[in-house]
Amino acid sequence: MCDSSHRRRPGQRTKPRKKAALPSRRALIGTAMIAVAALVGHAVNAETADRPNKPRRIVSLNLCTDDLVLRLADRANVASVSWLSRDRGISNVADLAMQVPINNGFAEQVIPLDPDLVFAGRYTARPAVALLKRAGFKVLEIDIARSLDEVRDQIRMVAGAVGEPERGERLIAEMDARLDELARKVPRRRLRVLVLNPNGFTSGAGSLVDSIIVAAGLKNAAADLGYTGFGQMPLEKVATSDVDVLILNGRHDGLPSLATELLHHPVLARLPPRTALFALPPRFWSCGGPAMVEAIERLSHIAAGLRATEPSE
Amino acid sequence: MRSEAAAEQHARSYPTLVIGLAALVLALFCISLAIGYAPLDLKQAIGDAVAGRPTLAALVLTELRLPRALIGALVGFSLGITGAAMQGLMRNPLAEPGIIGISGAAALGAVTTFYFGIAGTVSLALPLGGIAGAAAATFLLFVLAGGGVGTMTLILAGVAINSFAGALTSLALNLSPNPYAVSEIVFWLMGSFADRGMPYVLLVTPMMAIGWALLLAAGPALDGLTLGEDTAKSLGFDVGRLRLQLVGGAALSVGSAVAVTGAIGFVGLVVPHLLRPLVESRPGPLLLVSGLGGAALTLAADIMVRLIPVTPELKIGVVTAIIGAPFLFSLIYRLRAEA
Numbered sequence: 001m002c003d004s005s006h007r008r009r010p011g012q013r014t015k016p017r018k019k020a021a022l023p024s025r026r027a028l029i030g031t032a033m034i035a036v037a038a039l040v041g042h043a044v045n046a047e048t049a050d051r052p053n054k055p056r057r058i059v060s061l062n063l064c065t066d067d068l069v070l071r072l073a074d075r076a077n078v079a080s081v082s083w084l085s086r087d088r089g090i091s092n093v094a095d096l097a098m099q100v101p102i103n104n105g106f107a108e109q110v111i112p113l114d115p116d117l118v119f120a121g122r123y124t125a126r127p128a129v130a131l132l133k134r135a136g137f138k139v140l141e142i143d144i145a146r147s148l149d150e151v152r153d154q155i156r157m158v159a160g161a162v163g164e165p166e167r168g169e170r171l172i173a174e175m176d177a178r179l180d181e182l183a184r185k186v187p188r189r190r191l192r193v194l195v196l197n198p199n200g201f202t203s204g205a206g207s208l209v210d211s212i213i214v215a216a217g218l219k220n221a222a223a224d225l226g227y228t229g230f231g232q233m234p235l236e237k238v239a240t241s242d243v244d245v246l247i248l249n250g251r252h253d254g255l256p257s258l259a260t261e262l263l264h265h266p267v268l269a270r271l272p273p274r275t276a277l278f279a280l281p282p283r284f285w286s287c288g289g290p291a292m293v294e295a296i297e298r299l300s301h302i303a304a305g306l307r308a309t310e311p312s313e
Numbered sequence: 314m315r316s317e318a319a320a321e322q323h324a325r326s327y328p329t330l331v332i333g334l335a336a337l338v339l340a341l342f343c344i345s346l347a348i349g350y351a352p353l354d355l356k357q358a359i360g361d362a363v364a365g366r367p368t369l370a371a372l373v374l375t376e377l378r379l380p381r382a383l384i385g386a387l388v389g390f391s392l393g394i395t396g397a398a399m400q401g402l403m404r405n406p407l408a409e410p411g412i413i414g415i416s417g418a419a420a421l422g423a424v425t426t427f428y429f430g431i432a433g434t435v436s437l438a439l440p441l442g443g444i445a446g447a448a449a450a451t452f453l454l455f456v457l458a459g460g461g462v463g464t465m466t467l468i469l470a471g472v473a474i475n476s477f478a479g480a481l482t483s484l485a486l487n488l489s490p491n492p493y494a495v496s497e498i499v500f501w502l503m504g505s506f507a508d509r510g511m512p513y514v515l516l517v518t519p520m521m522a523i524g525w526a527l528l529l530a531a532g533p534a535l536d537g538l539t540l541g542e543d544t545a546k547s548l549g550f551d552v553g554r555l556r557l558q559l560v561g562g563a564a565l566s567v568g569s570a571v572a573v574t575g576a577i578g579f580v581g582l583v584v585p586h587l588l589r590p591l592v593e594s595r596p597g598p599l600l601l602v603s604g605l606g607g608a609a610l611t612l613a614a615d616i617m618v619r620l621i622p623v624t625p626e627l628k629i630g631v632v633t634a635i636i637g638a639p640f641l642f643s644l645i646y647r648l649r650a651e652a
Contacts, residue, residue: 256430
């Protein structure tokens with residue numbers, strides 16, 4: 001597994017194994033890379049060649065940054081993304097991730113790739129991030145997006161960092177066009193919705209899921225009940241919250257755990273019919289990215305379907 | 314030697330003790346039903362549930378609170394009675410399912426069937442896994458420290474079984490393909506009654522009941538065993554069969570208990586220890602009262618867990634350990650003083 005996921009690029013073979021004098025060594029490799037790039041032209045497309053300052057060995061350590069990097073950067077410039085992004089249950093870019101090497105968030109896997117840009121989440125792979133920073137690598141830490149505006153900012157930031165600002169703007173424009181389309185359908189009544197995650201966690205006010213719910217023209221029941229951010233909600237409270245829509249954010253791939261078993265508790269199946277149950281997999285809302293527009297679309301579609309069956313007042 | 318008068322007094326006070334403990338269990342059971350996270354009008358909820366009205370209150374009562382209280386009582390009874398039986402059989406006050414590794418091995422058995430999807434296809438596999446683990450540990454314990462060996466050997470055998478089972482449980486959780494599995498080791502090591510639904514109650518009750526019956530039936534033989542193995546044999550008790558019966562009973566009750574709630578420590582230690590003076594140290598009568606006492610202790614601990622405002626909810630094993638560990642210390646201190 002190690003060999004296949006860390007195939008080195010031609011330029012790196014010249015790298016000395018000594019640990020000292022890292023920056024100068026990296027500069028040397030950089031020069032070597034440019035020279036080699038001319039020789040192995042098929043690996044580097046024409047656009048990249050136009051911009052010599054563009055990072056060419058991008059590493060991403062976090063599922064959410066994987067998503068943006070794989071969408072925005074040229075595949076040839078992505079040296080490695082996290083192993084999670086190949087998991088179809090949580091990743092929206094699993095197909096793209098199959099085409100690049102993966103890492104498990106260990107510094108040891110990253111350093112041999114000699115990355116010129118590393119993306120990491122603010123809360124993940126902390127030991128690796130600390131080590132990479134100490135070794136002088138350029139690490140960009142991306143916070144968890146909590147609103148659509150923050151998602152737009154992050155797309156711009158990542159697009160700029162990988163040297164593809166136009167692609168970022170295009171992606172944002174596509175998202176906004178779809179959101180505008182949804183905004184035209186103003187709901188008559190805002191249905192109350194609750195999102196239940198594995199282990200009984202729910203997303204309250206100020207969370208990404210909250211902004212998805214609001215953008216879909218619904219009301220987040222967890223926020224109404226005083227939950228902020230990510231908080232655990234006892235099943236008793238879930239059962240008595242009396243919401244219109246209960247969304248179970250669980251994967252149905254038959255991998256058992258106590259955390260996901262909670263979503264199959266008999267009490268949820270026996271809730272009165274006025275509460276509609278839906279399953280929406282985690283890949284829509286684990287990260288703030290273009291996929292969240294799809295989550296908003298699905299939610300407003302669900303809401304529209306429910307409103308259609310409602311008796312009109 | 315007990316005097317005739319004391320024996321007579323005991324014969325009179327034993328039913329009182331059993332009824333008193335049963336009343337305590339019932340009271341705690343009702344408190345457990347009344348306590349929860351959602352405001353609930355218990356009277357109305359019971360009325361709705363009995364009348365079959367599918368209100369939210371009835372739903373919370375029947376699908377969440379009732380199974381939780383039932384599991385609390387069943388598991389506590391199992392742990393208490395098994396502790397008393399093990400202590401009687403090994404003639405050692407430290408023989409407790411948690412300390413000597415039976416619970417840990419049961420957790421390993423349950424984890425293996427649960428995380429690798431066997432319990433998902435055959436639901437009975439979960440308690441059977443726990444029972445197999447518990448039986449293996451009890452058997453191993455007898456091989457290592459069977460038949461009246463010193464406390465030291467027993468405890469060391471328990472330490473060995475416990476750490477081995479714990480390591481293998483951790484390994485099984487690491488190998489599980491579900492990303493949540495690894496963090497769930499706390500449940501298996503510390504136990505919880507939270508959100509275990511009615512299907513689990515129905516799944517484990519028959520097995521537990523068989524286990525209790527096996528243990529309770531061993532009462533007279535355990536009394537005979539207090540006079541020594543040879544005397545017990547001369548009194549007509551088959552000591553080999555007794556051992557097998559107790560190992561089977563312990564495995565069935567603790568194995569199925571741990572399979573649904575994780576390992577909850579110290580219940581089988583504290584309860585028989587507290588109640589032993591009340592039954593004049595006779596292991597036979599101690600069985601039933603320890604079961605009831607165990608049920609009362611776990612119900613009380615589970616009530617406490619829900620009253621302490623900590624989220625995520627405290628694991629019940631944390632509470633029983635805080636209560637139980639001082640008992641263990643005092644027992645060890647006393648054994649040391651006797652040595």
